[in-house]
Amino acid sequence: MPTSYHIVVCGSIVPDPLQTLEPVTTPTGPALKNELLLPAVLDPWAGHALFEAAHLAKQHPGSKVWLVSIGPKAKLQQVMMTVAQKVPFELIAIDGPAGGFTESAEIAAALAEAIQGLPGLDKSRLLVFGGWESATRGAGTTLQMVGERLGIVDQFQGVDQLTVRPDGSFQVLERIEGGRHQVSSCGALPALCGWATGNLPEPPNNPQVGMLNMRTVMPALQRAKPTKISNEGVTFPSVSLPKQRRETKIVKDMPPDDIAREIVEWIGKE
C-alpha cells in the first residue's frame, strides 16, 4: 500500500441554509427563487469530505488534495474566499449549474471526466472523496456513479471515519441504522468514500492559508471550462420543500437536559 495519497474531493456549492428557500417554476424547469442571488456555502457534506481529505494528507506527507467543483463560476469564486482559507488544496473548477434540479448522472459524468484528466494522477494512490449526498438533492446517487465511471469498485457510503492501519490498509466506518457503524477493511486503492459528517470540526479561517491556495484557485477559476448539463429527459412532476417546521424560540440559560426533554416532546407531537 502507498504511504501518500492522491485525494480527489468532489463537491460544490449550495445556498446558505439560513436563507429562505422557495421553489419556483421557470421556463427551463424548477428552481429556487433568486437562487443565484442568495449567498452560497460549500455543500456541508462535501465540506466534511474536504476537511477529512486535508487531515489525511497532512498526516501522510507527499499526499495531494484536489477539489473538483461544478458550479456557476462567479459563485464558486465567492465561496472559495472562505473555503480556500481552511485547508490546502488545488481547485479544478468546471463552470456549470449546481443545485438540486440538475441530473446527477450528467454531473457524475462531468466529474469523472475531470478526474480522469487530472495531470499526474496516480490511480494506485487514488482516494475519491465527496459527500454521501448533497444538501441540495439529498439523493445519494452522484458519487456512486463517479466511482463506477472511474472503475472504482471499493466504495463506501455514509463514512464517518477512515483510519490508516500500520500495514497501510484502511479501516472504514460507514453509518447504518440506529447510530451504529459497519466496519470494513480495504486493502487496495483506488477507493471511494462518500462522507457523512466525519469527526473533524470545521477548520477556522486563516487568510494566510487562503493566500497560498489562491495562487492556484484563481487561475483554475479563470480556466474553468463550461459544461452543459442538459437535463434531457428529466421531468419534475412536482416540487416542494421538505415538510419541516421551523419553530424558533429564544431562551437563555436552559439546562441541556431540559432542552433534550423539550425536543423529545416536540417530536412526539408530530
Next chain:
Amino acid sequence: MEKNPDTDPRETLKTLPGDDVRQIMWRYQDRYDLQMLIQSSRSVARGIVARLVAEGARNSHDWTAEKNALLPAFDAAGITTCFMDPQQGGFIEGPKNLALSLVAMELAWVDAGASTCSLAGNLALSPIHERGTPEQRDYYMSRCVPPQNGEQRKIWRGAFSLTEPLPYVGVETGLLSGKVSIAEWGVGQEPILQVEKRARFITNMGFANFTTAAVESADPRIKGSCIIILEETDPGVFDRGVPTRKMVHQLSSTNDPVFSLKVPASRIIGGYTVKDGVIHPKFNHSEIIEAVFRRTRVGVGLMTAAKLLSAVEPIIRYHRNRFRGAASVNPGTPRYDQGLQQKEDCLQRLVDIWATGEAAASLGLAAARLFDELDPVEKIKDQKFAEQGIAPGMAQMKAFRGISKQALEFISLAAQPAAERDQARYEALKTDAVVQYLILDSQANVLCPATKLWNTGHGANVMRDAVSLMGGYGITEDCPGFLGHKWMDAQLEATYEGPEAVQRRQLSVTMTNEVFLAVFRSWIRELRLIGTERPGIGADTLATAMELWSWTLEYLQKNTDAHGAKLYHGNRQGVSFPLADALCWLVASRSQILDVLELAAKGPANTVVAEGLDGLVNFFSDLCAVQAASAAGESARICAESVYGYSALPAGPGGKGPGDQTDASGAVTAALEPFVRLRIKLDASLAGSRLAKDRAAEALTKVMIPEALDYPV
C-alpha cells in the same frame, strides 16, 4: 424584447445585497486578500464575538478570561496580522487602510467593542509605523505578529496612551502633564530617561505589554515633547490601573494606568539628535498624533456605518413577524404576512436608516481608499523634500504654497476635454508626485474628519431611530442584532480618537483650502453630468446643494455680522462648525452616488450580480435620491441660517441697522440674490425624491431575507 416603462413594472430589490455586490461597490473585487480577510473576520464576529455578547459578557467592566479569548481568535483569523507588512510577518502588500477599515466594519457589524479591541493594538503601533525608525518598526511590528508554526514566543500587544486625567490632555492635546527627563547620561553612552505618565481611558491597557505614551520634556536637556515606547518589564512602575466603568464597548479593555519608568532614549519614536548637549526628538507628539489619527479615524467612522447597515435585516424581520402567532391573526391575512410593514412610517424610517448607512459606508470607504492612494505618494513626497532639505513643519508648508498653484492648474486642466487642453502640461503635472500629493491630501483632510464626524455623530442619532423601530425590544439585551448596544456604542465612536469638536475644528480649516475647493467645484461639474445621464439618482439636487454651500462659505468669509464682526473666523465656531457639518452631509451623499454608479457599470460583468442588477441599481438609486434630498435639506438649512441669521432683524420704524439684508419692501438685497436663486433651484430639484422613498419603502416589503439572523441573540 424592449422594456416598456409605462407598462412593465420597475425592477426592484430581490435579496439583501451580498458580498459580490459590495465588492464591486466598495472596489475590492480584484483583492482576494481583502475578500478572505472579510470572511475570516466575519466568522470571528458572528462566532465568538456574538456569543460573548449574547452571554452577557458586556455586563462587566473587567477584562475577563472570556473576553481575553477574543485575542487568540483575532490572531488565528489574521485580524492581528493584517496591519503588518509581509517582511514583518503580515500577508497584505502595500497600504492597509482599506483592509483595516473592512475588518473594523465586519467586527462592528456585531459588536464595535470587539472592533475597537482589535484596532487599538494597531493604534498603539501606528506611531511606530508612521514615524518610528526602521529598527523600531521592525522590532515592535514583528513582536506583535502572532507566533507562526512552531515558534516559541509570546505575542506582544500594545496600547496608545495620550489622554490624561483631568485637567490635562483631552480634546486639547497640547496640555500635557506626562513628563520625560534625563535619569542618567554617561559620557559616550545612550541617555536613560525617566518617564512619568498618568493616562486615562486607555484601550487595551488591561493586557498590553507595551504602550506608546505622549510626554513633554521636564528637563532643559530634552527639547519639546515626544511619544515614547514603554515596556512592561522596564524598571519602575507599570501599573495598569483600574478598569474604566464605561457603559459602552465592553468587549474592549479600558484602564487608567500609571507609569513611572526608566527607559533608554532609543525608545523615543522616530529617534533623536543631540545638539549642544540637548536631545532633540525628531518628531514632537503633535506631529505623530496627526499622522496616526488621520488614518485610524476612518475605521472608527466605519464602525457606526456597519451598525446602521446591520440593523436593516433584524428590523425587517421584526416588522414582518410582529403579529404572527396571535390567535386572531390568521396566515394569509395582510396582518400575518406583512405585520408592521403594512405601516408606511415603519418602512420609510427604515429607508432613511438604510440610506444613511449606505452613505456612511461609501464615505468612509472612499476615505480609506484615498489613504491607500495617498500613502505611497506621500512617501515619494517625503523623499523629494528630504533631498531638497525641506524639513517637515513650517518649511514644508511654505514649499506647498508655491506648489498649490500647480495643483490648481492641474485640476483645471483635468476638467477640460483631452483634445482641447495642453496635454503635455497635464501629463507633466500628473506625474509630479508632490502636486498629486497636494491634491489627494486636500481631499483626505476633509474626507477623514467628515467620516469620523458625520458617520458617528449623525449615525448615533439614526441608530436611535433604528432602536425605536424595534419598540421595547430595541432597548433590551435580547434585541436581535444588539441594536440597543450599538446605539450606545455609537456615542463612544463619536468621542474617542477625537470627539466631534476636534473633527469640526479640523474641517473648518481644511475645507477652506483652495485646492480642496477647486476639487469640490470639479465634483459639482461631475455631478451635473451624472444628473443628465441618471436623472433619478439625486445628483442634480446634490450639485445644487454643493453650489449653495460654496456660495455660503465665500459669503461668510467675506462678510460681517450685524455688529460688523467677521463671520468666518477660527474662534467663531458658531459659523464654521455648522458649515463643516453641512459639508459632511454633501460628501457622504456624493460617495454614495459614485458607489452605485460603479455597481451599475461593473455589475453586468459578474454573472451573479448581473442576475438582479437592474432591480438592485434601481433600489440603490432611490436610496441615493432619498439621501441626497436629506443632505440638501440639511445643508441648505444650515446655509440659510448662517447667511440670514447674522443680519439684523428686518428694518422696523427706526430704519435699517448694519447688516440688514432686506430692503424697505422686505425683499433681499442684490448681494443675496444668487443665494435666493440657488435655494429656489434646490427646492425644485427635490422633484421625485419622495416618490423614490415610496418605491424604496415598497421594496422593503418584498425583499427576501434569511429565515434567521446568522449570529446568536
